[in-house]
Amino acid sequence: MSESINILVAPLNWGLGHATRCIPIIRTLQQEGYTVIIASDGEALTLLDKEFPELSKVSLPSYDIEYAKKKQHFKRKMISSIPKISRAIRKEHKALKQIIATYNIKGVISDNRLGLYTSKIPTIFITHQLQILSGKTTATTTFLHKRFIKRFNECWVPDYMGSSNLSGILGHPTKGNYNVNYIGPLSRMKKRTLQQRYDVLVVLSGPEPQKSILEAILLKELKKYNGSVLFIQGRIKEEEQRSTQKNIEIVNFLTSEKLSEAINSAGFIIARSGYTTIMDLAALQKKAFFIPTPGQTEQEYLAQRLKEKGIAPYSSQDTFKVKDLTKIEVYSGFNKPQETIDLKKFFGLFKSE
Structure with missing residues (x-):
């Protein structure tokens, strides 16, 4: 132009x-x-x-x-x-x-x-x-x-x-x-073949107070998980902040490039079934476990649809237990390249x- x-x-x-x-x-x-x-x-x-x-x-x-x-x-x-x-x-x-x-x-x-x-x-x-x-x-x-x-x-x-x-x-x-x-x-992510660094990656998103409620539930349950966890809180601050609780590495947020690298190097993802998250995971061809925001009909519909298609399991927030993650094994994940x-x-x- x-x-x-x-x-x-x-x-x-x-x-x-x-x-x-x-x-x-x-x-x-x-x-x-x-x-x-x-x-x-x-x-x-x-x-x-x-x-x-x-x-x-x-x-x-x-x-x-x-x-x-x-x-x-x-x-x-x-x-x-x-x-x-x-x-x-x-x-x-x-x-x-x-x-x-x-x-x-x-x-x-x-x-x-x-x-x-x-x-x-x-x-x-x-x-x-x-x-x-x-x-x-x-x-x-x-x-x-x-x-x-x-x-x-x-x-x-x-x-x-x-x-x-x-x-x-x-x-x-x-x-x-x-x-x-x-x-x-639409996705800011690019699929890359990287060595696995984390067994599980948690990506939190969405408005409060539900984000903090899910964070507390997942931190409690994932301490029982036999594997490494990267836990991204989805809290935008001036600087990246990290801490560790048992097997869980916690970070407040990651910029696009770092987040893409983290997801590419994770075994599977735990996240809300928000549509943008689904687009990102489809682009990266990842396996996922979804926890819809309680009462948000759109997310509940998308989670149910992906379960019916055999792509990913889900759980309600109130009933989630770490043992539910074993269900991932029988689901295909997002395994098709995107047009x-x-x-x-x-x-x-x-x-x-």
Whole structure:
């Protein structure tokens, strides 16, 4: 490109998955000569600042999402958060006008930030959930989500279109009129053949208080495990911090390159069944044991789907015991090479002015 085009990339700060799956998009934009401005809040913004210290950053209003301590209160907690989330959406929508003017933005890529639409420039919404599973309210939540999605010029689903897809009915609803591009799974990870350094790698993610609850359960149970464990807490700090408890090496966080190396050198992974984690493990062709976030229907669906496909076992958080890990032996893991889809072919919207 003769003249740099400024693109705003803005992931939701809900766990770290939305931020990490934007990393390959940001890298590809840079390779194609675009100038990227990153916008988010909290740990998502901190993580991307560590990955891309040279890029400009914008702080957006926080959705301030918190999970209930008990599974049966999950939906009630989410419903009670709607007014707070709605205010944040209105604030970020209002802020977008100023951001566009300040940074001369020519396009927006929003990963699940619902307020970042405008008629002034092309806007893209990223989601793997065209259908929002919420029990009896699935039809209502899906309808409301669709109303927001249609305010954007395009919707990108990070998955394959065909039967080898990873998201199932979440990203492939039987009904719905969306302007969708299936851009292929997004992962910052690359498969490498490395000598095994750890028997088990734990990767924690997701909002509090459930992250800390699972951390306590796993630390207690894995001290009984006959093998080496690397335990990544998923807590973004200024510096990497390490400690040891019996057979468990604990680290607060790892940057993308170090995390990719750690996963490649681990026997198997224990993690939430979040979609970004699934994309990463599929890219690395690893075996996994999943523990869905209590009450989060999306993760419960994905874990059940992978179990039915014979790929990975799972356990509820409340019932997990270290002996459950023996189930991994009869599951295949993610053992199929991923088809490569060229991301840059989806950037044409930004050149069509």
